[in-house]
Amino acid sequence: MLRFSLLIVYIKFFAKVxxxxxQVIMFGYVMPYxxxxxxxxxxxxxxxxxxxxxxIKDQYGNIPRVTLNYDMTFLAILLDSLNENxxxxxxxxxxxHPLSKKLIIIDNEPLKYAAQCNIVLTYYKLxxxxxxxxxxxxxxxxxxxxxxxxxxxLNNYIKDSLNKLYKMEKEAYNYNIDEISxxxxxxxxxxxxxxxxxxxxxxxKLYWLGYNLGKWxxxxxxxxxxxxxxxxxxxxxxNALYNxxxxxxxxxxxxxxxxxxxxxxxxxxxxxxSLKNLPIKKNQELLxxxxxxxxxxxxxxxxxxxxxxxxxxL
Amino acid sequence: MANPYEILGVREGASKEEIKKAYRELAKKYHxxxxxxxxxxxxxxxxxxxxxEAYEYLMRNSSDSSSSSSFTSSNNYxxxxxxxxxxxxxxxxxxxxxxxxxxxxxxxAAETALNSMATRDAEWYYLMGMVHMRKGWYDSARNYxxxxxxxxxxxxxxxxxxxxxxxxxxxxxxNYYGRTFRDDECDFCLKLWCLDSLCECAGGDLIGCC
Numbered sequence: 001m002l003r004f005s006l007l008i009v010y011i012k013f014f015a016k017v018x019x020x021x022x023q024v025i026m027f028g029y030v031m032p033y034x035x036x037x038x039x040x041x042x043x044x045x046x047x048x049x050x051x052x053x054x055x056i057k058d059q060y061g062n063i064p065r066v067t068l069n070y071d072m073t074f075l076a077i078l079l080d081s082l083n084e085n086x087x088x089x090x091x092x093x094x095x096x097h098p099l100s101k102k103l104i105i106i107d108n109e110p111l112k113y114a115a116q117c118n119i120v121l122t123y124y125k126l127x128x129x130x131x132x133x134x135x136x137x138x139x140x141x142x143x144x145x146x147x148x149x150x151x152x153x154l155n156n157y158i159k160d161s162l163n164k165l166y167k168m169e170k171e172a173y174n175y176n177i178d179e180i181s182x183x184x185x186x187x188x189x190x191x192x193x194x195x196x197x198x199x200x201x202x203x204x205k206l207y208w209l210g211y212n213l214g215k216w217x218x219x220x221x222x223x224x225x226x227x228x229x230x231x232x233x234x235x236x237x238x239n240a241l242y243n244x245x246x247x248x249x250x251x252x253x254x255x256x257x258x259x260x261x262x263x264x265x266x267x268x269x270x271x272x273x274s275l276k277n278l279p280i281k282k283n284q285e286l287l288x289x290x291x292x293x294x295x296x297x298x299x300x301x302x303x304x305x306x307x308x309x310x311x312x313x314l
Numbered sequence: 315m316a317n318p319y320e321i322l323g324v325r326e327g328a329s330k331e332e333i334k335k336a337y338r339e340l341a342k343k344y345h346x347x348x349x350x351x352x353x354x355x356x357x358x359x360x361x362x363x364x365x366x367e368a369y370e371y372l373m374r375n376s377s378d379s380s381s382s383s384s385f386t387s388s389n390n391y392x393x394x395x396x397x398x399x400x401x402x403x404x405x406x407x408x409x410x411x412x413x414x415x416x417x418x419x420x421x422x423a424a425e426t427a428l429n430s431m432a433t434r435d436a437e438w439y440y441l442m443g444m445v446h447m448r449k450g451w452y453d454s455a456r457n458y459x460x461x462x463x464x465x466x467x468x469x470x471x472x473x474x475x476x477x478x479x480x481x482x483x484x485x486x487x488x489n490y491y492g493r494t495f496r497d498d499e500c501d502f503c504l505k506l507w508c509l510d511s512l513c514e515c516a517g518g519d520l521i522g523c524c
Contacts (some may be wrong), residue, residue, distance in 0.1 A: 036493060178453050179451075182451075208450075212450055263452050265483040265487060270450065272486065293493065
């Protein structure tokens with residue numbers, strides 16, 4: 001009986017994980033537009049996603065796997081598309097999805113890099129959570145992750161940028177939206193371009209793509225959480241910057257919608273144009289789908305313009 | 315202002331060509347950008363401002379004194395090179411160097427130069443808008459360009475920049491909607507068919523033929 005109920009708990013928990021309910025860090029916006037995706041590319045995206053999850057498992061253990069998100073999958077796909085190495089994959093039965101076989105990508109350097117970035121970003125996000133609300137869950141998670149945080153240039157850059165960002169957020173009224181989002185945009189740009197060594201031209205192009213993508217992620221995340229954050233009286237960038245007269249959620253969105261839409265579209269457009277300048281060796285259609293259509297689809301979902309919401313897990 | 319000839323290190327009554335050459339050399343030497351976070355940067359910035367002022371002063375004032383024929387070629391050169399001067403009143407040469415900085419991708423130098431200026435005319439707002447655009451600071455870029463456009467609505471360059479910003483976004487967006495529109499049509503047919511089926515269930519009929 002006990003065993004049976006444990007099994008139920010197990011299934012329920014992982015059903016939740018699968019739907020993305022249990023996510024420590026909620027950065028999952030960079031996704032393909034499924035309707036226009038070839039089945040081949042759809043399978044490839046899933047294989048990268050599962051591959052990233054298993055890379056995290058192999059390198060950092062089971063618990064950090066819940067920090068997985070789509071944006072890091074995009075990072076891996078983008079960086080991997082710059083080399084010509086053929087993809088190595090295998091079929092496995094994953095404990096998170098016990099009922100179906102999954103194709104995963106293995107032995108892939110960009111995936112390892114994305115896994116590392118994922119862990120470090122999550123770690124510092126959790127530290128910030130602890131500073132904010134002293135939650136026990138975050139404290140436990142930090143204990144688990146701490147041993148993986150090494151003292152290297154990448155980690156320090158992430159740490160410094162996020163600290164700077166959190167500090168700016170605390171006095172957001174002093175800045176405008178471009179100044180505040182610069183921290184996160186620059187950090188994303190650094191993460192994307194730091195993978196490439198000894199090629200300044202390519203680095204610069206990746207930096208520009210990363211800058212725009214980071215800015216897009218940061219702002220769309222704030223816009224997406226606006227209502228929830230206002231209800232819970234939590235920090236929200238858009239509320240902090242534009243709501244000096246204590247407007248209601250509806251009034252505020254009406255006031256700033258056009259502005260936010262313009263910034264996000266400009267960022268997404270720049271991401272797409274800079275993708276065209278990159279020497280892409282593989283994954284081309286998938287990357288084009290994500291930056292040409294996926295970003296806009298996500299915006300439609302977040303701005304509640306589309307009729308049916310397919311923001312759920314792919 | 316101190317003697318502009320002294321600042322640029324040329325003899326009094328030097329030709330425009332010579333002044334220009336001296337200016338270029340000094341600008342190369344003192345350009346604040348090459349100092350990075352070096353404390354000398356502030357000093358270089360100040361020096362650069364001085365050099366700019368002296369250069370502008372001389373360029374403005376030496377033209378009437380130089381009537382000899384040997385200057386015509388250099389003047390022609392000037393005219394083709396500085397044709398944009400006509401629409402900027404404040405400090406045309408600073409604007410020119412800002413423009414070439416922007417063209418070369420040296421945005422931080424352009425921004426430093428703009429920030430050090432006191433006059434804020436339409437050209438200033440336009441160039442600042444361009445710098446912010448290249449930096450990815452779209453919100454402030456739009457504000458600057460809109461201000462430039464409102465201050466001088468007849469200027470084709472400002473109007474172009476203003477329109478391009480929105481046009482690029484619209485084209486990008488239309489590509490997405492263009493593709494999803496097809497789905498919408500299917501969706502509409504599907505809905506109609508569903509509605510018809512529902513009506514038939516209820517005993518009526520919406521579309522007679524099926």
